[in-house]
Each structure stands twice: as C-alpha cells, then as structure tokens.
Amino acid sequence: MPELSFILDDLTAATEFVRSLNRKIVRQRFSASGTWNPDRVVLAVSSGQIVAMADCVISDDGRAANGSLLAHPNSGAYAVTALLHLKQLVSVECWQSTLRVPTPATISISRRYFDETFDQAAWEISNELMRLHGPQHHLQPVPIVASASLLRTYAIPPLHRLDAASRSQLLAAAANPAVAAIRTPAGHVLDSRGLMAVAFELSNLPMQARQHVSRLMLLGTAAAHGHTCDMRLFQKLVRPDAMATFAEGVRLAHASDNQVGGIFTFEPRQRDLVASFLEKVATKSLPSALT
Structure with missing residues (x-):
C-alpha cells in the first residue's frame, strides 16, 4: 500500500x-x-x-x-x-457501526474493527425512541453480528472453535431467554443483546433476516414498556415472519448440536422476578411506561 x-x-x-x-x-x-x-x-x-x-x-x-x-x-x-x-x-469506550445493505466485506470489517454493529433502520428507530422517551437500555437495538470485541469482553472462544455441546448451550439459552442466562467460564453473564448476536451467528441466520429481527425486537420491547410505536413504521420496516425464521434457525442449529456438556453454565433466572416483570409489562406499569 x-x-x-x-x-x-x-x-x-x-x-x-x-x-x-x-x-x-x-x-x-x-x-x-x-x-x-x-x-x-x-x-x-x-x-x-x-x-x-x-x-x-x-x-x-x-x-x-x-x-x-x-x-x-x-x-x-x-x-x-x-x-x-x-x-x-x-x-x-465503544465503537459502533450501522449497515444498510450488509456485504461480506462490510460485515468482515464490522466484526473485526467495531464493538457493535447494528442494522441502520433499527439504529434510527432506536434514536427516535430515545429522543422521545430518553436514553433507556431496552431501547438499544440488538447487534446483527457477534464482534471479536464482544467475544473478548465475555471471554468466549472464537465461535468456530466451540464444540457442539457448547454451541448447544448458547442456542438453548437463546431459544428461551426468560428461563436462564449463560455464564461464561470466566464468570461473565452474557446479556440478552449479546446472546442474540451470538445466536445469529450460530444459526447462520441470513443478514436480511437479522435486520428484521432486530427491528421487530426493538419495536416490540418498546411497546411492551408502554411506548407508543407508529404501526405504519412497523409495517414498512419489519417482516412479520422474521422471528419465526430466527426461531426455526435456532431450532435446527440446536438439534444438530444437541449434546450433553459444554463450557458454559446456565444461570437460572428468578422466576418471581420474571413473573413480576411480565405482570408489569402486561399492565404497562414499568417505570418507563409512567413517564
């Protein structure tokens, strides 16, 4: 050069x-x-x-x-x-990128040189929701790739080096995140956004599907917390079958890797807390829904 x-x-x-x-x-x-x-x-x-x-x-x-x-x-x-x-x-502290039309080259660069990479539309939706309701963790979009930085932060080995049993553990947690979280060998608990990004990779979900899942999760979570979402925006930007595509990809990947053992441990969630949260969502009595 x-x-x-x-x-x-x-x-x-x-x-x-x-x-x-x-x-x-x-x-x-x-x-x-x-x-x-x-x-x-x-x-x-x-x-x-x-x-x-x-x-x-x-x-x-x-x-x-x-x-x-x-x-x-x-x-x-x-x-x-x-x-x-x-x-x-x-x-x-954090370098982020957004992709409108992901390509193999931009995905590779994002995975290596950025800490978090988001779908451009999800990023714009997130910014608008935060402008209206203030900065809140649940209004952050899910990354569409699992970056090298993410894996280093949680001390997770490169995904292609994981054994089938360890992949199975991650996919099982992603399939039912309300039941248990994943704790890494280094003692870190993988947050839901990171778990989703890893599940995208392990299920080999196409990039376009990842983009739609990210938008759907963001709008759905915002609505569950009592924030008003423009349904016209939802219909324009989100494919309704996105989550079904993701769930089927996780199911098939989990079935092929379903083995006993693995390097991770499951961190059971406190059911009382989960039930309390779901009740607040149903009644729109979360703190964010009251402002």
Whole structure:
C-alpha cells in the first residue's frame, strides 16, 4: 500500500469525495433521511487523490462513537487505515457501526474493527425512541453480528472453535431467554443483546433476516414498556415472519448440536422476578411506561 496522508475534519472535501462515488455505494452507506453531520472526519490521500474516508458521530455522553467508512472501488484497505487513524483521535469506550445493505466485506470489517454493529433502520428507530422517551437500555437495538470485541469482553472462544455441546448451550439459552442466562467460564453473564448476536451467528441466520429481527425486537420491547410505536413504521420496516425464521434457525442449529456438556453454565433466572416483570409489562406499569 502506498504511503498515505490524512486530511482531518474538512467537510467540504469530504462532501466532494462522497459526490465522486458511485450512487449505489452512497445509497448503501447513507440513511434514507440523507442527513449527515459527523463530529470527526478522516480522509485518506494517496498519490494526491482522496481514496477513502472514515467518519464518526459521538454520542451525547461521550462514551460511544458511531463510525462509517467509504472508499473508491478496491480501496477498502485505505478506509480501514483511515478508521484506525480516526480511533487515535477519538477516545471512546465503544465503537459502533450501522449497515444498510450488509456485504461480506462490510460485515468482515464490522466484526473485526467495531464493538457493535447494528442494522441502520433499527439504529434510527432506536434514536427516535430515545429522543422521545430518553436514553433507556431496552431501547438499544440488538447487534446483527457477534464482534471479536464482544467475544473478548465475555471471554468466549472464537465461535468456530466451540464444540457442539457448547454451541448447544448458547442456542438453548437463546431459544428461551426468560428461563436462564449463560455464564461464561470466566464468570461473565452474557446479556440478552449479546446472546442474540451470538445466536445469529450460530444459526447462520441470513443478514436480511437479522435486520428484521432486530427491528421487530426493538419495536416490540418498546411497546411492551408502554411506548407508543407508529404501526405504519412497523409495517414498512419489519417482516412479520422474521422471528419465526430466527426461531426455526435456532431450532435446527440446536438439534444438530444437541449434546450433553459444554463450557458454559446456565444461570437460572428468578422466576418471581420474571413473573413480576411480565405482570408489569402486561399492565404497562414499568417505570418507563409512567413517564
């Protein structure tokens, strides 16, 4: 790779670079709203030409950055280099990415270089719900890939190295998360969002189905907590059969891996607490439903 130089935070140059790209690439990158207001931008320059860009939007609390990449054809490596330079400039706890039209290349980059990767539509729905109801954990979307960072955080071995019994444990928990949680050998309890992301991978669920499941879970959880959701948005963005597709994928994967043992342990949930939660959901008496 030729030596690169970088241009920092030049929105005029960045806009010109975006306009120079194929329209299909731009549509895959940007949201339908067309708004783009990055906090930081790094442009990668090779042989006097801008060949790639990495940009990010920093969360209000300064803890996370949502980053994106763009590059000329066959210049993806330059975009990754720009991202690595951007990470040196922006100190946050979590790097996030969003994908409108996932491709093998963008999925691979997201899995390796980002902590969390979301469906673009689910991310926009989440932001709107939080704007209306305030930041709440249950209004965060489910990641559509299990990142290398996620596995490191919970001390889970690479998924392709897991034995069938351990895969079976994860899939069993994903199939019935209200009954038990998963505790890793390092003692970490895998949260529901992480468990779903892992289950997506183990069931080899197609990316489009993952996107629809993520949207469905977010809107369903928001409604269960008493938040009003626009049904027209639901009908436009969500395939009703998404959860059935996911459940069938988990069932088939679990059946093929169903063996005794495994490196994980089940952490039984307190049934009284679960019952209490479900009752509050049914009566819309959760704290978030009262505000």
